[in-house]
Amino acid sequence: MHISLSYSWTVMIIGILVLMASAYFSYIQWKTVNRRMPVLILEVLRFVIIALIFFTLLRPEFVTKLRQKSDPEIAILYDQSTSMDTIDIIRPDMADAEARMTCLDRLLSSKFYAPLEKKFRVSLQGFSPPPDPAKLAESGEVEGTDIEDAMSKAIAASKNLRGVIILTDGNWNKGSSPIGAAVKLRSRQAPIYSVAFGGKTYLPDIDLKNIKAPSYCLLNEKISIPFQVENHFARDIKTKIKLYSGSGIESEKEITIPAESSFSDSIIWQPQKEGKAALRIEVPEEKDEAIKLNNSRSFDIAVRKESLKVLIVDSLPRWEYRYLRNAISRDPGMELNTVLFLPEIGMGGGKNYLPKFPEKNEISKYDVIFLGDVGVAQGQLTTENLELIKGLVKHQGSGLVFLPGQKGKELSLLDSPLGELMPVELDKSKPGGMSSPVESKLVLTSVGKDHFLTMLADNPAMNSSLWRDLPGFYWNAPVLSAKTGSSILAVHSGLKTAGGRMPLLVIKEYGSGNVLFMGTDSAWRWRKGVEDKYHYRFWGQVVRWMAHKRHLAHDEGIRLFYTPENPKAAQTVFLNATIHDRTGMPVDDAEIIVNVKDKEGKSLQRLKMFPDKGGWGSYKGEFVPDKSGTYVLQMESEKNSIALRTEITVTRESREKIGEPANWNILKEISQITEGELSTPEELDRVVSKIMALPKYIDIEKRFLLWCQWWWGLIILCLISSYWVGRKLTGLI
Numbered sequence: 001m002h003i004s005l006s007y008s009w010t011v012m013i014i015g016i017l018v019l020m021a022s023a024y025f026s027y028i029q030w031k032t033v034n035r036r037m038p039v040l041i042l043e044v045l046r047f048v049i050i051a052l053i054f055f056t057l058l059r060p061e062f063v064t065k066l067r068q069k070s071d072p073e074i075a076i077l078y079d080q081s082t083s084m085d086t087i088d089i090i091r092p093d094m095a096d097a098e099a100r101m102t103c104l105d106r107l108l109s110s111k112f113y114a115p116l117e118k119k120f121r122v123s124l125q126g127f128s129p130p131p132d133p134a135k136l137a138e139s140g141e142v143e144g145t146d147i148e149d150a151m152s153k154a155i156a157a158s159k160n161l162r163g164v165i166i167l168t169d170g171n172w173n174k175g176s177s178p179i180g181a182a183v184k185l186r187s188r189q190a191p192i193y194s195v196a197f198g199g200k201t202y203l204p205d206i207d208l209k210n211i212k213a214p215s216y217c218l219l220n221e222k223i224s225i226p227f228q229v230e231n232h233f234a235r236d237i238k239t240k241i242k243l244y245s246g247s248g249i250e251s252e253k254e255i256t257i258p259a260e261s262s263f264s265d266s267i268i269w270q271p272q273k274e275g276k277a278a279l280r281i282e283v284p285e286e287k288d289e290a291i292k293l294n295n296s297r298s299f300d301i302a303v304r305k306e307s308l309k310v311l312i313v314d315s316l317p318r319w320e321y322r323y324l325r326n327a328i329s330r331d332p333g334m335e336l337n338t339v340l341f342l343p344e345i346g347m348g349g350g351k352n353y354l355p356k357f358p359e360k361n362e363i364s365k366y367d368v369i370f371l372g373d374v375g376v377a378q379g380q381l382t383t384e385n386l387e388l389i390k391g392l393v394k395h396q397g398s399g400l401v402f403l404p405g406q407k408g409k410e411l412s413l414l415d416s417p418l419g420e421l422m423p424v425e426l427d428k429s430k431p432g433g434m435s436s437p438v439e440s441k442l443v444l445t446s447v448g449k450d451h452f453l454t455m456l457a458d459n460p461a462m463n464s465s466l467w468r469d470l471p472g473f474y475w476n477a478p479v480l481s482a483k484t485g486s487s488i489l490a491v492h493s494g495l496k497t498a499g500g501r502m503p504l505l506v507i508k509e510y511g512s513g514n515v516l517f518m519g520t521d522s523a524w525r526w527r528k529g530v531e532d533k534y535h536y537r538f539w540g541q542v543v544r545w546m547a548h549k550r551h552l553a554h555d556e557g558i559r560l561f562y563t564p565e566n567p568k569a570a571q572t573v574f575l576n577a578t579i580h581d582r583t584g585m586p587v588d589d590a591e592i593i594v595n596v597k598d599k600e601g602k603s604l605q606r607l608k609m610f611p612d613k614g615g616w617g618s619y620k621g622e623f624v625p626d627k628s629g630t631y632v633l634q635m636e637s638e639k640n641s642i643a644l645r646t647e648i649t650v651t652r653e654s655r656e657k658i659g660e661p662a663n664w665n666i667l668k669e670i671s672q673i674t675e676g677e678l679s680t681p682e683e684l685d686r687v688v689s690k691i692m693a694l695p696k697y698i699d700i701e702k703r704f705l706l707w708c709q710w711w712w713g714l715i716i717l718c719l720i721s722s723y724w725v726g727r728k729l730t731g732l733i
Contacts, residue, residue, distance in 0.1 A: 062704040070160035079168035080129040082656035144174030151181035170663030173655040182670035191676035198662030202232035203290035216302040231257040314372030323524035361584035367547035373405025375412030394511030395616035399546025423508035427478035439472040448489030473522035553646035586617025628652035
């Protein structure tokens, strides 16, 4: 045992000088008081206190060396994850590349570690095997490679671990960073010898990924299915992507994927029959493609025949109002009602016109409400009407579209209950808006280029060009800026505000619903030369996008929507339900129970939904699916004799990717931390030779940190207290 001190020569010299000065001044003090014995004792005590404080600052530690007596062990950790199936191991003596796992199995079968067994105890430990396919759906386990966990288990299992050989591609995607375990091994003087399996670059491959298909769509409705393709070739790939159903090819389009980059696009599909449609998107294989299993993705979409209910509220039958009304009334998937406040005349009448604004029991049926050039005024909307619209959007997930006009009536909404729903700030000093003799255009932003609402073409590149060619406008609302939390889809081609170009097409989430602001009333001009093609498509997409959530699951008197629409295992699913009685009035005192079952009918969870504040018959709940598969949600309210059954498909997160390059960087780092080495499978013999040179036993140091012990500080404190008490007793204070 010996004492270890941590100091620099600067600290040591300063400390010695302080001690010498203390001794000198103590002698002078003792001599001044006629060499009295009590004073001598106090001065010696003060010198001891200063010496102990200086000694403590040197951070003294008692070090004891113990000889390790346990059998020395070498841990060989080998990767069993799915990424090891990548075929990219190239050997000079082989014509074709082999899989990483094949190379690993060959090395383990050869018992390359046999020489090590003469000196060490060798343990072989596989880690991160893929889940059993037969139990995949029932398992809540997330597939992935956890290198840190494998090393930590090896550390815990051995008392005298002399080194670690890890055979892996280094693609850790689960658990903590391996750096933490490497630091622990360094403290044990156990080096890590990493053997990297796999290349440093991607294999030539086309990977179809991230298909964002909706869980349902309406019959004969054209929907856009976004997808993402990654090109790992060194050249551009021009190909044709296809959408298949059980009856064959449903849709196809030509795409060009840039070299070594990702490409996003969408494909259009129009269902022709009701029911669950099993679909598949596929990219043709390239001749020299290394991986051909990731060129297609399958998914399901439920096709329903439903009618979306729309309410238009305006004060003047302007052109935008007329063509919007025509577009919605002619859509076979929509039902339209209109409230028209004619100035000095009264309410507009005719087919589908309402004699007054709907009451609370009537308004709940509407999926989307359009507010035109109308506001809070005599003979128009009342504050009570606006409270109904706000509650419908916030609690029942309906959509609201602001479509202002040249009368500037929308400015009266800013200080009303709908003020917080408005996604933009308006200039109150310009109630008539802003006119120009020169035609202006809507310019899509980066968000709007591929957003479902603004997708009037088949791909983002064509879409931006199409919007530039659309007929423009000569009037726009006086927008100052978009509010925080809003998304800007399109801006003015010429006018700017303090924050950049003036936002004119803006969306925002509010409560359970969505809000859209269209800052010009000239969308009807898009009909020029093409009739209804783009005008009808745009407003049809707006209505369907806003109404989508409300139609996830519903029956008479009850409606259920949930987020996310396509959840993953272990992800929280938020449930929102609305209840109405037979007259359409919201029910606020219902007791709603949701029984969550698996596909076989076994009950997994029973939860109660709680009423949301606001009096709109809105109820909230949540559950966490711990496994992948189909979940059946049976929601019922015995008191109100209402029940609803729906299914939610939960997918399992798969982190393992075949075809990705090996992560050499992390393997190099953990080897350097422990003073080990990074090598390839062909260099294993050299690795074995280096490990054979390691000593079987090492001395283990145990350190007793004297400087941070509580009782050591207490001793110094007691000495200081004694010194000052002594000074008091001797009359020095």
